[in-house]
Amino acid sequence: MAGRHSRSLTGSKVRQMHRHANLRPNMDRLWSTLARSAEIGTTARGGLRRLALTAEDGEVRRVFQRWCEEAGCQLTVDGIGNMFAVRPGQEADGKVVLVGSHLDTQIKGGRFDGILGVLAGLEVIRTLNDHGIETRLPVAVVNWTNEEGARFEPPMIGSAIFTGDKSLDFALSRTDKDGITLGAALDAISFRGTGGLRPDQCDSLFELHIEQGPRLDAAKIQLGVVTGAFAVRGFVVEVIGETGHVGPTPMPDRHNALVGAAHVTLAIEEIGWELHPTGGKSTTMRLVAEPNLLGILPDRVEMTCDMRHPDNAVVSQALERFIARLPELEAKSRCKIRLHEGWSYGGMAFDRDRVGLVRGAAEALGYTHMDMLTEAGHDAMHVANHLPTAMIFTPCEGGLSHNELENVTLADIEPGVNVLLQAVLARAA
């Protein structure tokens, strides 16, 4: 069945997959590791606050390290703190099959975002151990540093160092809101390493993740075969007004930057609705006003916005439409509006072969599945430009994520974990 989607190159892997086609992970064990993780950085509402490289992140990293070492893996940590727990393969110089995600969370994050992908990777290794399976290629579980970007910007910085997309000096000098550098934070939890893996030492990356959107849950489909990523354009909008006294300054003499920001927000929202019928969206997510004090007209607002759409060209056109509206928004608000260079990611396809292994495993196991694009950013998107990569999505309750109430059941994730195990075996066995 998988063969229908596989190319001849992967035929041998499909046969190997079948050799272990009845292998199943221990879902209760995985669930208990997820529960243990959920004890570290727990919030009052039952979510997690485990910002990258904080004491809580240090604690979960040490628990994860112990589990990996108990599972016979050798841990190697690189200069940005990415953790690679390697289970050796039969081939001395065999390239590593990577599986993993991230253990850090948002400020008010959930218990599964990222965490599921790392601990499912650990479960893959534990399952291989349970059955004494020696694989041809090494298998490693990876925990990427600072995926969320909730403490240090940009997000997904660990995988960007792995791939060489960013320099280590740049990454280590990022500061959090208290001025602490990422390098100092790494040292504080003793996770600045000198080892790690390079892309040319790796065979593949498989990242299992909750969907973080409602489609699978709404359609009661057991898993998503992620074929690529939405195109994302992020940008910073600066609105420049003029301070003045809120009392005596007459309406026509005002240049209130918050009024400019309101016009920008509604324009961004309007473009979001234009993109919606073809699956896109557009968001104002962050806004800081200055001086932001009683009695003073604010003279500066900085906003962070993004636009996302499956089609690179459509998102580029949407951004152009926004830029074309700036003079109108400036006139309405009597403020200057400047668009600052932002970032762009996604808009790419995952590796056709590795995606085929995922889809094939889903079919072999008889799970309902659908092809989909990831709308969120993931480390896999950085890695995909450097080695063959695929992602698997599991449903999550109501699509809620980046929220303390994010939730999945064991039944929601079992199909994804089974497919992950089979896909890893298809490469490594």
Place this chain on the structure above:
Amino acid sequence: MAGRHSRSLTGSKVRQMHRHANLRPNMDRLWSTLARSAEIGTTARGGLRRLALTAEDGEVRRVFQRWCEEAGCQLTVDGIGNMFAVRPGQEADGKVVLVGSHLDTQIKGGRFDGILGVLAGLEVIRTLNDHGIETRLPVAVVNWTNEEGARFEPPMIGSAIFTGDKSLDFALSRTDKDGITLGAALDAISFRGTGGLRPDQCDSLFELHIEQGPRLDAAKIQLGVVTGAFAVRGFVVEVIGETGHVGPTPMPDRHNALVGAAHVTLAIEEIGWELHPTGGKSTTMRLVAEPNLLGILPDRVEMTCDMRHPDNAVVSQALERFIARLPELEAKSRCKIRLHEGWSYGGMAFDRDRVGLVRGAAEALGYTHMDMLTEAGHDAMHVANHLPTAMIFTPCEGGLSHNELENVTLADIEPGVNVLLQAVLARAA
């Protein structure tokens, strides 16, 4: 001439005023004290950052104290740090004629807002000294603590303690953004006193202030006779949305609190334009979003807004119109919008007799003048409910204030200072 506006009660004061009608302040000396003040807390753009009870405020207070003591005044400081520099009068139990304003500034404030009123009061006393004039009533220069409210909210807290409108315990326990209490800040600069004056010990308050609006400057009128204060309603608007991932959450499933805030801001702006033809305005001045991070739909925005109009009833109706629009704004943004109790001040008239003295002095001195209301909040508005009070406005360049570029010339302020001197003499001489 002044008699035209004065009531019989003040006839004797008008005669006394005439006895010193040729007395003139030393404007060069006043200008040099303003220049010395402008050296304490100077910003790069030539404004002042001299937040209440900071080291800078402590420094200017000590300079002011030295000047007052050199001028023969006795300084008495109350429990909130209000400074009263008293020049004794001939009558042993004579009530004190107060003159003053505040020496603290906004974060990016100007060199004259408040400061002019205090240092012009000092110049009144120095002028009396120059000419060996003994007054019947004592004259005191007052520096009110934390007028701006830029460090501790609410603003104008010093005068509210003087009048008893707020309790000292409440005031001392206010905290700044770093959690430092107002009481601790007072102690840090050694300006928590046990003396001060009570309203029942005072005869009048005269507060000279820059207009902080453009009307006098635009009409080239030399001073404003402030007859009362705009009615002000301040309130906090809370917008409650729901967090979610900016990527996968489809437009119809979103509850982005910043979108709600944008609709609120534009509704407030619209009401401002409705109030404008009759002299009113409406403002969103402060906005804080949560969690305000990349990748997350914000679930909460807190905004501070106010509405101002000469007529109490009109501003109340405007607030009712805003409240009536909330269901529509909620529907448009798919957020909950809650209005929290705020504050209300102004909407009162200053003392007709003391205002008459100001107007009479302006006419006697041949200055062009106009009656006007203050649109900004001033300590005089608290004091006015407890003792006869008047304010004098001087023009300021372009009406710009609460801005580092706030500016006046010596010629702009000379008429106001002369009128202040004559009005004080009319009561005290």
